[in-house]
Every structure is written in C-alpha cells, then in structure tokens.
Amino acid sequence: MTTLFQQFSPTVIKQQWFSNVRGDVLSGLVVALALIPEAIAFSIIAGVDPQIGLYASFCIAVIISFVGGRPAMISAATGAMALVLAGLVRDHGLQYMLAATLLTGVLQIIAGWLKLGSLMRFVARAVVIGFVNALAILIFMAQLPELQNTTWHTYALVVAGLAIIYLFPYVPVIGKIIPSPLVTIIALTLFTLWQGIDVRTVGDMGQLPDTLPVFLLPDIPLNLDTLWIILPYSFSLAAVGLLESLMTATIVDEMTETDSDKNRECKGQGIANIITDFCGLFERYFESDSDGCISCSDDYGLYRHL
Template identity: 70%
Template sequence: MTLQSLRTVWFSNTRNDLLAGLVVALALIPEAIAFSIIAGVDPKVGLYASFSIATIIAFAGGRPGMISAATGAMALVMASLVKNHGLDYLLAATVLAGVLQVLAGWARLGSLMRFVSRSVVTGFVNALAILIFLAQLPELINVTWHVYAMTAAGLVIIYGLPYLTKVVPSPLVTIVVLTAVAIALGLDIRTVGDMGALPDSLPSFLVPNVPWTLETLAIVLPYSATLMVVGLLESLMTATIVDDMTDTRSNKNRECVGQGVANIATGFIGGMAGCAMIGQSVINVKSGGRGRLSTLTAGVVLLILVVFLGDWVARIPMAALVAVMIMVSISTFNWASFRNLRAHPKSSSVVMLATVAVTVYTHDLAQGVLTGVLLSGFFFAHKIGQILLIQVSADDVQERRTYSIYGQVFFASADRFVEAFDVDTPPKQVRIDLTHAHFWDITAVSALDKVVFKLRRKGVDVEVLGLNEASATLVDKFGVHDKQVADDMLKGH
C-alpha cells in the first residue's frame, strides 16, 4: 500500500472518524452485554469479542467504515452449544468458524453477492430496521415517565442539533447530555451497569480447554458451519448497504477473510464469534465515519471505556441509547420501498415483503435472505422461461417442416420447447433450426432428445442445425439422439 493510499484509507476523514468511533463504542457496550446474555455467557465474553473483532477488522476487512462486533444473530446460534457443552466449546467453535470464513474468502465466495437481488437487500434492510426497533421495546415497557421523557429528549437532540451545528455527532451529544442530566437529578432509571458487570481487566491469550479429538470436532463443526454462513451473510449484506450509503465499493472476498481472521483471534482471547452490525454501521456512517480509523476507534475506545472508565460508563442511562437506536431504525428503514410497492413489478415487491416477513418472524437473517434469494431465482426462471419463440414454416412440395427456435432453452422452458412440435401428424422431414437459441442445461438437452426420438419413431427424417459452440458442446456431451443414429448405422453396416 502506497503512502497516498494509506493516507486516503486511514486519515482522509480523521476528525469525523474519531468522533463517529466514539459514538459507536458507547452504543456497542449495551449491545455486547445483551448478546452475551442471549448466548448464556459472562458479559465480558461479548465485550472482549466486540473489541477484538472491531479492532482487527479495521485492518483486515474489505469494507472501510463498517462496524463488526458480537451480534445477536451469532449469539442465538451459540446459545445451545454453551448450554450443553460450556464456554470452552464456544471458543473452539468461534476459532473454527473463523477458519471456515477464511477458506470461504480464499474460495471467492464473496462474489456470490452478485446473485442477491436489490429486492432482497431492501427487504433485509427493512427487516433489520424493524428488529432494531422491536429490540428497544423492552426498555420502554413498564417503566416510569422519566424514561419516556429522557428518550423523547434524546430524539429531540438527535434530530434537532444538526440544524444548529454538525461539528459534533448529535448521538454523542445525546449520550453525554442525558447521562449528565440523569446523574444531576439522581433519576432512578435503568442504566448500562444494570445490564451486567463490566470487566476490570484486559483480555489475555488462552487456548480453549477442550479435547482435540474427532468427537469434539463432531460437536463443534455444525455450530461453526452455521456461524460461518450467518456471519458472512450478515457481513456481506451490511457491506452492500454501506456501499450504497457511501457511494463506494468494497472487496467482498477480503471481507470474508477479514471476518475469519477476526473470529480466530477472538476465540483465543475468550471472546464469542461476531460479524458486521448493520445498526452500528449506520450509526458510524450517519455520524460521519467513513474510513478504517472509525472502526479501529470504536474497538479501542470500547475496551478503554469498559476496563478503565467502567464506573462512568455504567451510569449511562439506557434511555439515551434507546433514543440512538430508534434513530438508527428510522434511518435504516427504506421508506420509499413501501411507497413503490404498486409501481415496482409484483415479483420484486413479493420478494421484498417475503424477506421482511420471514426475517422478522424467525429473527433469523439467514432464513429471511435465503427465502428472498430462492423467490428471486424462481421469478427470474419463470420470466426467462416465457421468452421462447418458436416459428414453424412448411414446404408442402418437399413434405418438410422447419422449426426455428428463438430464445433460451433450460429447465423452465424445456416443456414449452417439447410441446411446440407436432409429433402426431408430422411430415417426412423436420428441420430444427437452433441458430437463434441457446441450450443451458441437461434438461434442455433431454428435451431435444425427446423431440427427436418421438419424430424418428414416426419415421421422420430429423435434422438439427445451427447449434452455437457452447450449446453444441453440451449436446455432444449429454445428448443421445446423435449417438443412437451412429449406433443404428453401425448395426445396419
């Protein structure tokens, strides 16, 4: 990396990156504690993980300005492993998940993101916005009026301060001001310290205390594979969203490797597996963060806050962080997507709504995105399958009929291809002109074989012509109608 590119990636936005990283660090603390509770481990496991992953991904990741740390999606996967086998197996699963993610990056699986349609990405964003908002509701139920007043005041500051000045990120001002108010007035409201004890020491290197046997591998591998898929899926989707927000591009394959390296290191310092976080990434971008320095700042400041300034951090009211996360959910949601439901093609709208519905219902991002991708593939195949034109011309003198095929022949259009041929009252000769057609799979080749065999059984002389090179290669390899002709000629000879 040249000095100029180093300066661009790390120090072209220094002040904003530092301030944005500070905001993200404060927002990460309650999230990391909450995710630790979900996974059934001590809060320091999530906090150490968030520090480690954010710090390492700042150097190794492929998307500058994106925040990675301990996440709820990963915590849900790990909960049963911790319950049945304990923390050390979780750490081993984290390391193995990281290894699998590195291998996925080397195999260039990040390139598969090009098969995820815009409708799926929009549905993913909307579902996450809804889940982020729903996650704040427990902090707003069965509480005193002070909590509502503090939350409302936080939203006023967040949305009102930018009209006065943008020198300091409004979420940071919100957290500082509301914390000062809560301390000054002695308000008896829920704080960060009420969520769990903060660590009082730096993380140290450790090797998971598990038997290094095939039996251990059999226990850990299913969880690690799931963590790998969920982590990469959420990270790559988040990278795509940040790409759009910043109008820049990212290296998805490098991001896969970076996530893997971060998780490997995290497992060896007593942290749980993590991945990119859409909420914190949006906070970072909205607060002005763009470069790798913002991600590094978030990780380093997080550790400093919880280890050395834990007594102060513990006094931050949850209402302040709830206000920030409500802002994130509102900013994340793609409001135009609902206004465009009637204007956009029905298939795109169905894909978007299905992705939202499945993700929100299951609280599983992987299931929601998989549903959207499968529906997108189905609608695409159906649409392309309809683009098949077959023209028939007859020469009654020579008793010959020519079928000219235009379009794509594959599994979704193979039946239409077969049905276009009159095999009940055929002429003596049939020409199948494939000059303007393309065969994509063995289903298409099988359809051609079926037509040719049906006509030959009627005594028809069939000629297939015009195959392009790719289609001809497929037909030569998997087709059988020409091979049968050759066999018949050998037998007749």
Template identity: 55%
Template sequence: MLITTLRREWLTNPPRELLAGAVATFALIPEVIAFSFAAGVDPQVGLFGSFVIGIVIAFTGGRPAMVSAAAGSVALVAAPLVASHGLSYLLAAGLLAGLLQIVFGVLRLGVLMRFVSQSVRTGFVNALAILIFAAQVPHLLSEAWQTYAVFVAGLAIICGVPRLTTAIPSPLVAIAVLTMAASLLHLPVKTVADLGLLPSSLPSFAWPTVPLSWETLRIIAGPAIAIAMVGLLESLMTATVVDDLTKTPSHKNRECTGLGLANMAASLFGGIAGCGMIGQTVSNVKYGGRGRLSTLFAGALLLVLMVALKPWVSQVPVAVLVAIMVMVSVDTFNWSSLKAVVAHPRMSSTVMLATVAVTVVSHNLALGVLVGVLLSGVFFTFKVARLMQVRAEPDAATGRLTYHVTGQVFFASADAFIDAFELGTHGETSVRIDVSQAHFWDVTAVAALDKVVGRYRANDISVEVTGMSQATATIVDRLTIHDKRRPVLSER
C-alpha cells in the same frame, strides 16, 4: 498507489472519523450486552469479542467504515452449544468458524453476493430496521415516567443539534448532557451498569480448554459451520449496504478473510465470534465515518470505556442509548420501498416482503435472506421460462414444417418446448427445427429435443435441426441419445 490508499482509508478527516466511531461504540454497548445474554455467556465475553473483532478487522477487512462485533444472529446459533457444552466449546467453535471464513475468502467465494437481488437487499435492510426498533422496546416497558422523559429528550437532542451544528455528532451530545442531568437530578432510571457484569480487566490470550479429539470436532462442527455462514452473510450484506450509502466499492473476498481472522482472534482472547453490525455501521456512516480509523476507534474505545472509564459509562442512562438506536432504525429503513411495493413488479415486491416477514418472525437474518434469494431464483426461472416460444410455419408446396424456437430452453421450459410440437397436425412429411434464436442449457433441454426428434422419427418423418450456436451444439453433441440416427445438425 499504496500511500494514496493508506491516506484515503486512514487519514481522511481523522476528527470526524473518531467522533463517528465514538457514536458507533455507544450504540454497540447495549446490543452487545443483550446478545451476550442471548448466547448464555457473561457480558464481558461479548465485549471482549467485540473489542478484538473491531481492532483486527479494521486492518484486515475489505469494507472501510464497517463496524463488526458480537451479533444477535451469531448469538442465536451459539446459545444451544453454550447450554449443552459450555463456553470453552463455543470458543473452539468460533475458532473453527473463523478458519472456515478464511477458506471462503481464499477461494474467492465472495462473488456469491451477486446472486442477492436488490429486492432481497431492501428486505434485509427493512427487516434489520424493524428488529433494531423491536429490540429497544423491552428497555422502555414497565419503566417510570422519568425513563420516558429521558428517552424523549434524547430524541429531541439527536434531531435538534444538527440544526445548530454538525461539528459534534448529536448522539454524543445527548449522552453527555443526559448522563450529567440524570446524575445531578438523581433520576430513577436504568443505567448501563444495570445491564450486566462489565469487564474489569483486559482480555488475555488462551487456547480453548477442550480435548483435541474427533469427538470435540463432531460437537463443534455444526455450530461452527452455522456461525461461519451466518457471519459471512450478514457481513457481506452489511458491506453491500455501505457500498450503496457511500457510493464506493468494497472487497468482498477480503472481507471474508478479514472476518475469519477477527473471529479466530476473538476466540483466542475469550470472546464470542461476530460479524458486521448494520445498525452500528449505519450510525457510523451517518455521522461521518468513511475509513478504517472509525472502525478501529469504535473497537478500541469500547474496551477503554468498559475498563478505564467504567464508573462513568456505568452511569449512562439506557434510555439515551435506546433513543440513539431508535433513530438508527428510522434512518436504516428504506422508506421509499413502501411506495415501490405498488410501483415495482409484483414478483420483486413479493421477494422484498417475504424477506422482511421471514426475518422478523424468525429473528434470523440468514434465513430471511435465504428465503429471499430462493424466491428470486424461482421467480426469475419462471419469467425466463415463459419467454421461450415455438412458432410453426408450414409449407404446403413442399410438405415441410418449420418450427422457429426463440428463448431459453432449460429444465423449467423443457415441457413447454415439447408440448409446442404437434405431431401430424399439418400433414408434414419433413420437419426443420430452427434454433438460431434459442439456447439449450442443460440435460433436461437436450432430453426434450431428443424426445421431439424421437417422436417424428417413430412416424417416419425426417427431422433437421438448424441454427445451433457453438455452445448449444456442444451440449447437444455431448448429451444427445440419438447418436446412431441423429438429425442433421447445422451450426450457425
């Protein structure tokens, strides 16, 4: 079994895995450098972190084929800490964040992803596609016409090569051809070397140079928690996207633990913490990446390119990388969701659009998903609350009034439950409340039942509650306040 798993995750079509990982690597370079600037650190800090994260998580992660590296959301959280206390405190915060993520995985809290609806996932993917595209625009603004020519040529090669052959990923063809052309023709275009200072050596192990004190913990605790939560959210969402693309399951708790180990390792080697990168992951999967080998190669090749092949990589036109990322954004966007906005229920469409809007406006993926999840919960609560009904059935011969309750009685439907009982309207002398088709969930529901029972008793009308399930009877017995004068409670 172990051998079969290892073979499936590591040895399924190695050439294709290596090529797909190479595409993901080139897609990582401009993003990681840009995110490093956003965090206020040197590009080599982001590149070191991405290299270490890619290597470690290839072995420890729970989602094969997923690419993790320094991410924009983590950079946004890290920037204030770097500005106020410097890189050393950021590395310490990354170390603590990794530890928190390990605890999250050990406690098996990855199941919380079940509370993220399909509408939120679609909104997350669409927002990421928009942000990926928007991140490329600055690289094209105010540039010479040669830059646009290289960009268009890159798009043409990426779209055209697959019609001739799929043996080599078309982005690699575009990079090789256009880098050579730009160099031979001496085109005045921006290259990777113009994006920032690249590393000239391998990362080295070192503990963050911060005082071991409560004051240090106070400084890094808030950012560490934010880095941990944002990283977990993005990684788990990205893992879910890959699950959908490949029709294979992933181990969410293992992914939490693996990300924690990767971030701790990155911090100890002078790199910024990170998480799953959906754009590069989709690129990897699109070009054949299905196992851990593509993830490992993407991380390893990143440092090889940046150190050993630095002179050559420095000459790669940025416009080619922009073309690759534009195509990734096009492939990432769920175009069928545009039609679904009209076809799907209004609440589902609202959740999806709200997730997109909040994420794009705030550039904060975690905030967008949080808003989407909260809206999903609120809408679901309203929907379930409306399904609760109370039907009155009077018996003129006996003077008994029977109420049939159906649905879920909880905090959102409790007021409607109380209002459904109209005291004295039918001239009743006794009341029977049939809850065989209902369920009472919380203290608010029990309080509502108490209130109804109390009203009838105050008017000397006897009350009998029948049909309680075992679960409902248990919560009513525990929480009711009418112990001394309770109605007759009959279980099913």
C-alpha cells in the same frame, strides 16, 4: 479496492487512516458508546459472561479495521449469532463455544479464498431492502423489554433523545461538526446525574471489565466426537455471519457510492474471529445494529479504517 498489503502503503495509510481524523474519532466514539449495552445484552443471550462480549467487541473491531474489506462497517454483536451460540453453550459449555468459533474463522477464510463473496453481486436489491427492514424490526423488538416495568422518566428521556438526534443537525455550524447521537448521550447522561433520575444504566446490565484478556486455547478433547459437536454450529455461524457482513457491506457500498472487496471481508472476518478466539472471546458482528452506525457514518464521515 486495495489488497491487505497494499493498504499499508504511505498513500493508502494517509487516505484511509488520517484524511478525516476528527470525523472518524467522533463517529467512532458514538459507535463505541452504543455498542457497550448491546455487547452486554447479547452476551447474556448467548449465556456467557458480559465481559467476554465487551472484550470481543473491542478486539474484533480493532482487528477488522486492518484486515477487513469494507471501511465504515464495524463488526460487533448481533442477536442471530448470540442465539446460535446459546444452544452450544447451554449443552456443552464455554470451551466448546471457543472451539466452534475457531473453526468458524477457518471456514470464513476458506470462503474468502474460494471467492464466495463475489456472489453478492447476484443478490437482488429487493433482498437487500428486505434485509434492512428486518434489521430495523429486530432492533425495535430488542428494545421493547427495556420499556417494560419502567417509570415515565424513561419514556421522557427517549423522546428527548430522539428530538436531539433529529433536530441538532439543523443547528448552524456546530450541528454538522459534532454527531447528534454523541450530543444526545452526553446531554442526557449529565441531565440524569444532575437531577438524580432513577433510570436503568449499563451498569445494571453487567459488570464492565477492569483487566485485559489473556491468551488461551480451548480446553476440550481433540477428537472426532468434538468435531461432530462443533461442526454444525460452526457452519451455521460462518454462514449467518458472512451473510450479515456481506449484505451490510453492500448497503454501505450504495450509501458511499464506493466498492468494497467482499472476498477480503470474508477472510478478514475469519482472521478476526481466530485471533479473538485465542484471547478467550467469541465471534461477534456489527450487522444487528448496522443501520444506526451506518447512519452516523453517512452523516459524519466514518468512511475510513480509523
């Protein structure tokens, strides 16, 4: 483990950022493509503009790579966080959501300073297994609406995609160099364009942003009434977010046979949320889709901060 400042030493920079550039870039590309539709979908669940979710996924993923405590774990969207935010946005609006996220970041930093992340070593393995199984169920259920009221082309593409993902790694040489999910995305996209197949695309879910986020502060009254409104949501967001993050970090620890700094991860999540919040975005975590990205990390070497 390294501290926040030690990770910028020449030795650590070389090891954690440039020791496997090809594997990190290819795996990162797969994760980025996979997160775009999820960021849009969970933004809709939370009741905010999909552009906010896309900006947030970008900002937090970049920031957490510098201040987080677990390489190979990407922070992005989850349904649990979106559901908590949905009630706040519906009842009080976007500005209160930004304030709640700001307070959430502060609470997460405090949790790191209090070393609450160290308590994860007392979590039983059965709990971790149950957590992973629950994630798999949630991911499956989240995809079910995409299979309703659709044509047979969609089912055919799903089958073809699964076949490529699981069979491509057996191709000599190249199968271990290029991530099979990346091959799947490129191959099926080109095929649908070539054949002119009418299937739902990311563009049908929301408009992609064409500008950069701007710095802003929540435009709300600074009084106790505001605090009592956002405090319950902030505690819920901090607790759920850290639980998901630390549980996923534990899973990655086991897969990579390495240790991670859970307390630093707590503080890193808080710092990332605060910085992202000042850009007018909201809190996001990766854990709802962690199984897919962790699998890609395990196969193609996404174990570093790059």
